[in-house]
Amino acid sequence: MTATTWTMAKALNQGLAKALEDDDRVLLMGEDIGALGGVFRVTEGLAARFGENRVMDTPLAESGIVGTAIGLAMRGYRSVCEIQFDGFIYPAFDQITSQLAKLTARHEGSARFPIVIRVPYGGHIGAVEHHQESPEAYFAHTPGLRLVSPSTPNDAYWMIQQAIASDDPVMFFEPKSRYWPKGQVDLEAPATPLHTTRVARGGTDATVIGHGAMVSVLLQAAEVAATEGTSLEVLDLRSLSPIDYGPILRSVEKTGRLIVAQEAPGFASLGSEIAATVAERAFYALQAPVLRVSGFDTPFPPAKLESVYLPDADRVLDAVDRALDY
Amino acid sequence: MPEPDFAPQRLGRAHDDTKDRMGTVPETPDDAVSVQIISPEGRYEPNAAAEEFLPYLERVDEDLLRRFYRDMVVIRRADAEAGHLQRQGQLALWVPSHGQEAAQVGSGHAARPQDSIFPAYREHAVGMIRGLDLLDIIRMLRGLTHGGWVPEEVGNFHLYTLVIGSQTLHATGYAMGIALDGKSGTGSPEEAEAALVYFGDGATSQGDTNEAMIWAASYQTPQVFFLQNNHWAISVPVSRQSRTPLVDRAAGFGLRSTRVDGNDVLASYAVTAKQLDDARAGRGPGFIEAITYRIGAHTTSDDPTRYREAEELAYWEARDPILRYRHHLEQRDLADGDWFRSVDQEAMDLAADLRRRTLALGTVDVGLIFDNVYAEDHPVVREQKQWLAAYEAGFGEAR
Numbered sequence: 001m002t003a004t005t006w007t008m009a010k011a012l013n014q015g016l017a018k019a020l021e022d023d024d025r026v027l028l029m030g031e032d033i034g035a036l037g038g039v040f041r042v043t044e045g046l047a048a049r050f051g052e053n054r055v056m057d058t059p060l061a062e063s064g065i066v067g068t069a070i071g072l073a074m075r076g077y078r079s080v081c082e083i084q085f086d087g088f089i090y091p092a093f094d095q096i097t098s099q100l101a102k103l104t105a106r107h108e109g110s111a112r113f114p115i116v117i118r119v120p121y122g123g124h125i126g127a128v129e130h131h132q133e134s135p136e137a138y139f140a141h142t143p144g145l146r147l148v149s150p151s152t153p154n155d156a157y158w159m160i161q162q163a164i165a166s167d168d169p170v171m172f173f174e175p176k177s178r179y180w181p182k183g184q185v186d187l188e189a190p191a192t193p194l195h196t197t198r199v200a201r202g203g204t205d206a207t208v209i210g211h212g213a214m215v216s217v218l219l220q221a222a223e224v225a226a227t228e229g230t231s232l233e234v235l236d237l238r239s240l241s242p243i244d245y246g247p248i249l250r251s252v253e254k255t256g257r258l259i260v261a262q263e264a265p266g267f268a269s270l271g272s273e274i275a276a277t278v279a280e281r282a283f284y285a286l287q288a289p290v291l292r293v294s295g296f297d298t299p300f301p302p303a304k305l306e307s308v309y310l311p312d313a314d315r316v317l318d319a320v321d322r323a324l325d326y
Numbered sequence: 327m328p329e330p331d332f333a334p335q336r337l338g339r340a341h342d343d344t345k346d347r348m349g350t351v352p353e354t355p356d357d358a359v360s361v362q363i364i365s366p367e368g369r370y371e372p373n374a375a376a377e378e379f380l381p382y383l384e385r386v387d388e389d390l391l392r393r394f395y396r397d398m399v400v401i402r403r404a405d406a407e408a409g410h411l412q413r414q415g416q417l418a419l420w421v422p423s424h425g426q427e428a429a430q431v432g433s434g435h436a437a438r439p440q441d442s443i444f445p446a447y448r449e450h451a452v453g454m455i456r457g458l459d460l461l462d463i464i465r466m467l468r469g470l471t472h473g474g475w476v477p478e479e480v481g482n483f484h485l486y487t488l489v490i491g492s493q494t495l496h497a498t499g500y501a502m503g504i505a506l507d508g509k510s511g512t513g514s515p516e517e518a519e520a521a522l523v524y525f526g527d528g529a530t531s532q533g534d535t536n537e538a539m540i541w542a543a544s545y546q547t548p549q550v551f552f553l554q555n556n557h558w559a560i561s562v563p564v565s566r567q568s569r570t571p572l573v574d575r576a577a578g579f580g581l582r583s584t585r586v587d588g589n590d591v592l593a594s595y596a597v598t599a600k601q602l603d604d605a606r607a608g609r610g611p612g613f614i615e616a617i618t619y620r621i622g623a624h625t626t627s628d629d630p631t632r633y634r635e636a637e638e639l640a641y642w643e644a645r646d647p648i649l650r651y652r653h654h655l656e657q658r659d660l661a662d663g664d665w666f667r668s669v670d671q672e673a674m675d676l677a678a679d680l681r682r683r684t685l686a687l688g689t690v691d692v693g694l695i696f697d698n699v700y701a702e703d704h705p706v707v708r709e710q711k712q713w714l715a716a717y718e719a720g721f722g723e724a725r
């Protein structure tokens with residue numbers, strides 16, 4: 001095994017480099033991704049290495065980035081668009097939901113739109129307004145898009161390449177607070193298929209599931225629970241659309257309890273969707289209602305309050321207790 | 327300005343005092359000169375602005391001169407037929423192009439075969455010139471498809487786009503691709519490619535259209551923006567979109583810009599031919615504002631008598647692009663009565679054929695709902711398609 005230890009930012013950087021190397025139709029586009037290497041340095045060195053025709057600093061307009069990527073796709077290019085921060089994706093909402101998501105169907109199969117939209121998202125970084133949000137649900141609601149989110153450097157390295165190789169539009173949600181912790185990356189192991197959910201930690205008493213930065217919170221909660229004699233199974237969702245229900249249902253059959261955790265507000269969220277589907281498909285296996293642990297149904301607060309807003313291990317454990325006591 | 331009155335009030339016409347508060351909307355200044363080659367009476371009288379474009383008419387032989395007329399007549403007849411079909415319940419909607427034939431036929435013929443066209447939704451004549459079967463547009467407006475054709479099979483005429491302005495960015499991205507592929511600035515106008523994108527005066531207010539022009543200038547894309555200023559965006563006059571001539575905006579973005587009399591088919595052709603050749607030669611993006619008029623309703627759902635004056639319509643009807651060009655052909659002895667009659671007959675036959683084929687259109691397979699939502703297998707869509715089949719089969723068993 002050729003393993004190495006990288007941060008997620010480095011793993012993404014290397015994954016993008018590999019994609020640029022393997023296919024000369026792959027382009028990167030975004031704000032400040034060239035000389036600066038992106039505000040999170042994910043594209044560091046790529047413009048110098050592949051040239052500014054492949055790694056393009058664009059004008060500052062998100063709809064323009066996605067809209068021109070669509071035109072480039074019609075010409076056979078595979079663009080990877082970087083949205084600088086979660087809260088700045090909305091100017092591109094129309095091009096993503098009314099154009100990109102529908103164009104494959106509108107062409108009745110005669111054209112492909114293999115575009116990846118990278119979205120650094122989520123809280124825990126103490127940033128100002130519009131820089132800590134989790135907008136996944138808006139896009140999960142839109143047919144025609146695929147959504148994924150890695151939680152480890154290894155997944156980041158492989159999933160970004162798989163997303164680029166996909167012939168469908170893929171929205172790639174990168175948990176910004178996980179850019180810097182290091183982890184092992186296996187450069188040779190055959191990658192897990194893109195749209196699969198992974199068991200991050202086995203357990204028997206209750207299942208907790210989340211994606212992105214939430215996975216490390218869930219793992220922390222499982223550590224604590226273990227000291228209290230409770231065995232939590234932790235699932236890393238990885239694919240937000242489509243959702244890989246196989247591992248979720250298998251886990252619930254075993255534990256009888258499910259807690260869905262997310263940074264986003266809970267109303268009409270991914271967690272709501274998973275809760276509803278598990279209730280439909282595993283009603284008799286459930287020994288307690290599926291519980292959601294979410295951000296509040298409020299705008300993301302100023303940074304000094306983010307630790308109150310964002311679900312932490314204690315809030316997860318509180319839900320676990322409620323499920324076990326039910 | 328009077329003190330705003332915040333007392334509750336109905337928003338009906340009688341209480342509409344926006345004009346007083348915001349200042350009355352002036353007419354768009356019309357002092358920008360339009361390139362004109364044929365006078366409203368049909369005489370060959372190029373104005374000074376036309377001079378640099380005249381050499382491009384050398385490409386137009388007598389057959390093509392007649393073809394311009396034929397295409398305008400055919401599309402107007404087909405357009406009317408489709409309108410009737412809508413009234414007879416055969417189409418959900420029709421989008422008339424009546425009045426804009428010269429802008430569309432001139433520019434459409436100016437594009438070379440290798441060029442790519444990005445229409446909005448009214449460019450039926452351009453589609454026809456590129457090889458599109460008008461029935462494909464009818465299929466869309468009958469509710470059988472959201473697309474209807476394969477762009478590469480119809481002269482790179484891309485799908486209609488109903489979200490105002492969206493296609494301008496697609497054209498710009500496509501043109502970036504042309505440049506990246508090394509297919510512009512090759513030195514060979516026969517090979518080098520360019521993109522041509524159509525949009526309306528209303529679309530000039532959209533962010534996407536403005537972003538497209540910014541991108542085009544920034545990356546010096548091989549493309550031409552073709553604005554059909556037909557004076558109206560549904561019921562809103564162009565003066566609400568802009569208080570400066572729209573052509574002047576383009577210069578601010580750094581685009582070569584030309585205003586053309588959009589009811590003069592030769593001017594429309596010559597200006598577009600030059601702009602496209604400049605773009606394909608690597609001289610950067612261009613912008614054309616074609617001044618024309620939407621004689622018909624916005625769509626068959628619209629009632630223009632609610633918002634525009636009969637005198638305005640009469641003014642533009644008197645400047646009909648087809649009549650004007652007919653006079654021109656007559657003055658140059660390029661066609662006689664027999665020929666004009668044969669064109670009318672051809673137009674009638676085509677319209678009748680279109681009607682026949684519309685009435686023969688079948689239904690659409692439910693597979694269309696599911697089959698191309700994704701390019702690759704998708705479990706949710708697959709399961710829902712299977713579910714629907716089983717659900718419908720269930721009714722069969724019950725009977």
Ligand SMILES: Cc1ncc(C[n+]2csc(CCOP(=O)(O)OP(=O)(O)O)c2C)c(N)n1
Pocket residue numbers: 448488489490525526527528529530556558559560620624
């Ligand atoms: C983004 C968006 N907003 C509103 C509409 C509804 N709409 C359809 S056509 C139209 C007017 C467009 O005017 P213009 O760009 O001048 O084109 P024209 O119809 O005159 O050819 C409007 C408001 C739309 N299709 N898309």
Ligand SMILES: [Mg+2]
Pocket residue numbers: 526527528554555556557558559560
């Ligand atoms: Mg208009």
